[in-house]
Amino acid sequence: MSDLKHPAGCACGIDTHAHVVPADFPAYIGKTVPGDWPSMAAAQDCHRSVMIAGKVYRTVSDRCWDTPKRLEDLQAMGLALQVVSPMPELLSYWMGAGDAQQLVRFLNDTLAAMVAESAGRLAALGAVPLQDVDLAIRELEYVVKTLGFPGVEIGSNINGAPIGAPQFDPFFAACEALGACVFVHAIRPAGMDRLVGPAPLQQVLGYPGDVGLAAASAITSNLLVRRPRLRIAFSHGGGTLASLLPRLQQGWGVFPALRDAVIEAPVDQARRMFYDTLVFDAPMLRFLVDSFGSSQLIVGTDYPFNFHDRTPVSRIEAAGFDAGTVAQLVHRNAERFLGIPQRQAHP
Numbered sequence: 001m002s003d004l005k006h007p008a009g010c011a012c013g014i015d016t017h018a019h020v021v022p023a024d025f026p027a028y029i030g031k032t033v034p035g036d037w038p039s040m041a042a043a044q045d046c047h048r049s050v051m052i053a054g055k056v057y058r059t060v061s062d063r064c065w066d067t068p069k070r071l072e073d074l075q076a077m078g079l080a081l082q083v084v085s086p087m088p089e090l091l092s093y094w095m096g097a098g099d100a101q102q103l104v105r106f107l108n109d110t111l112a113a114m115v116a117e118s119a120g121r122l123a124a125l126g127a128v129p130l131q132d133v134d135l136a137i138r139e140l141e142y143v144v145k146t147l148g149f150p151g152v153e154i155g156s157n158i159n160g161a162p163i164g165a166p167q168f169d170p171f172f173a174a175c176e177a178l179g180a181c182v183f184v185h186a187i188r189p190a191g192m193d194r195l196v197g198p199a200p201l202q203q204v205l206g207y208p209g210d211v212g213l214a215a216a217s218a219i220t221s222n223l224l225v226r227r228p229r230l231r232i233a234f235s236h237g238g239g240t241l242a243s244l245l246p247r248l249q250q251g252w253g254v255f256p257a258l259r260d261a262v263i264e265a266p267v268d269q270a271r272r273m274f275y276d277t278l279v280f281d282a283p284m285l286r287f288l289v290d291s292f293g294s295s296q297l298i299v300g301t302d303y304p305f306n307f308h309d310r311t312p313v314s315r316i317e318a319a320g321f322d323a324g325t326v327a328q329l330v331h332r333n334a335e336r337f338l339g340i341p342q343r344q345a346h347p
Helices: 067-074 097-117 133-146 166-178 201-220 241-254 256-261 266-270 282-292 312-317 323-338
Strands: 013-020 039-042 047-052 055-061 079-086 122-126 151-155 181-185 232-234 274-276
Touching: 013 097, 013 181, 013 312, 013 323, 067 079, 067 097, 067 122, 079 097, 079 323, 097 122, 097 133, 122 133, 122 151, 133 151, 133 166, 166 181, 181 201, 201 232, 201 241, 201 266, 241 256, 241 266, 241 282, 282 312, 312 323
Parallel strands: 013 079, 079 122, 151 181, 181 232, 232 274
Antiparallel strands: 039 047, 047 055
């Protein structure tokens, strides 16, 4: 890892939540192109528009695919390593599984090329077609065994099914067996019909709600009790989970049916999972540490999209934690989550 310094402190952070969009997409190789097969269209300056189903899904900058430009930004953000994963919409759970497998294989190979180009400054979490668990496990094996990635990114729901649903247990069993970490990112959130305002509210308000429900489903399905060696993290600070957790814990003590169904106390299960720091607020960050423990938070930025944390390490350093807690949040917890050696040279 780099020993570069930046004005606010060490540039030793590990960003576990950053995204890639390829510069272009391959032509579909089957007989009939799926209606939602993505493509890229030119946009202003160094930007391109991701086109899905004939519409602009998002216009993104060249930092989504240009590795050297991405690396230029890491030092100012206080980062030694950035862990990249596909823009979540590209997970494509709504496609036919065979079509999605083609797309995620291309994405995984694109990620691998960026990692190889980065001289150790990037790592990657791959994608799998989780609408077909058997195909997802095969792609997981490719990602871990062939490409050498530490794990995968998955959505907070798979076509409306929460990650705690029993049909996904074989996939999590395979992750545990392979030692692959899992990063859960919000995708196509529930409750959009209750939001009043423009489309960006999906990211601003919809995503945290869906991530919170996903994390809660992991608890109420006893995922970490059944899979104790599984390393799983949730984007956007776990979304609403920190606010839901006291009610879930209280309900666990009040309702016999909930006590019977949830084998281990919700608070204890929540403290086995990881959560990123992408909450844009020092008091909220301290609340997450109080709720989940200082050992369970990892840096997340959502780089390079406009709605990302540009000063993730400085924000942690300014939040009032002691030096040991800062080191945990900035890089040590991420090292455990990713399964990479800890760097004793840093505080």
